[in-house]
Amino acid sequence: MKTDGFHTRVSAELADIDAQGxxxxxxxxxxxxxxxxxxxxxxxxxxxxxxxLGLAGDERVVAAGNNAASAYGAGTASVRFICGTLGIHKTLERAIADYLGFEDAILFAAAFDANGGIFEPLFGAEDAIVSDSLNHASIIDGVRLSKAKRYRFATSDMADLEAQLKQARADGARDIVIATDGAFSMDGYVAKLGEIRALADQYGALIMVDDCHVTGFMGEKGRGSFSHCGVQVDFVTGTFGKALGGAMGGFICATAPVVQLLKQRARPYLFSNALSPAVCGASLEAIRIAQGxxxxxxxxxxxxxxxxxxxxxxxxxxxxxxxxxxxxxxxxxxxxxxxxxxxxxxxxxxxxxxxxxxxxxxxxxxxxxxxxxxxxxxxxxxxxxxxxxxxxxxxxx
Structure with a gap:
């Protein structure tokens, strides 16, 4: 068959992966x-x-998820803007925005989708994204989807970050956003957000932080890396799949106009089923526990x-x-x-x-x-x- 070569190649690649351990x-x-x-x-x-926080198996979190499923069913069978926005979605958006200290929030089926959906609607060919070289794969993929010019800086290297910001400005960028993990998931290093904030102010840049491995347990009441470092940032992405209940689902917190634009243009939001009620219920209970x-x-x-x-x-x-x-x-x-x-x-x-x-x-x-x-x-x-x-x-x- 004409496809035999493809399957042979896949098998050979798997064998090579295994041979390398x-x-x-x-x-x-x-x-x-x-x-x-x-x-x-x-x-x-x-x-x-x-x-x-040990909440993934907590009886209260499990019960809250079960109660939400009982009230709303297994799922919406729809995306949010068609027939899929439930009251519990709005409650969760309000809860996570209030917890982290932002005007509004938008939910996604996964945190990977949140990072995949944030850049393309907000930044165009006239803009620049300056990304930490060790950022999570989801940020890297999200940056690739945007038409913005791309710049990278060595992890937590502030001299390199400043050099990239200077270059972006010299290249005529309209808006610049610095993108970084709040804590790098393979190393446990926390981003130098205090220094990043100072450089962002100096060069008129925005800051986007992925706090998947920080929300719930670092900063005041677990609000995240920006709280831990005592600074404000423009966008925070995060997850309900780690400290906040351990289920799944992601979010972006930002100003209300930014969230509204994302709800109009973010493809992972527009073309994915709404977050399941059980996840919403469990996440709400986890937030209640985490902030107390x-x-x-x-x-x-x-x-x-x-x-x-x-x-x-x-x-x-x-x-x-x-x-x-x-x-x-x-x-x-x-x-x-x-x-x-x-x-x-x-x-x-x-x-x-x-x-x-x-x-x-x-x-x-x-x-x-x-x-x-x-x-x-x-x-x-x-x-x-x-x-x-x-x-x-x-x-x-």
């Missing part, structure tokens, strides 16, 4: 998300979920857990990227070693994942651990013991 296995979880999960017929410690006193307690526990894990792993001799974020990468370098290490950890009762190219640069393979407020110190000590045993067996420490 880059295959990313899917391990099936048969329980609710939490610090302990069921994998392969047994319970293991979970140290790789983005469940920062209980949220303060969960945030304190989360960062105490991160400090304990980081200190014990450093003492054990592992190479960790510096920082205080609950993302704590254990650097291994080799892709196959990362896969073998993750497999051995699962045998020892700890679920972690090896990250390698193209998720991270070649030669920077790692185990990216994620702390949660739901972990106890005992969980952390058990995980460190397993890491230490695997590290000695595989020649890492």
């Amino acid at each position: 880059l295959t990313k296995p899917e391990r099936v979880i048969l329980s609710r998300q939490g610090p302990i999960i069921e994998v392969g017929g047994r319970e293991v410690l979970n140290f790789c979920a983005n469940n920062y 006193e209980e949220g303060d307690e969960l945030r304190a526990r989360l960062f105490a857990n991160a400090a304990r894990f980081r200190g014990a792993m450093t003492e054990a001799g592992f190479d960790l990227l510096p920082g205080s974020h609950p993302i704590i990468p254990v650097m291994l370098g080799d892709a196959k070693l990362a896969q073998d290490f993750a497999a051995r950890m699962l045998e020892l009762g700890v679920y972690v994942i090896g990250f390698s190219f193209p998720v991270v640069p070649r030669g920077q393979a790692r185990i990216r651990t994620q702390m949660s407020a739901a972990h106890t110190f005992d969980h952390i000590d058990q995980a460190v013991a397993a890491f230490t045993q695997a590290g000695k067996e595989l020649g890492v420490i």
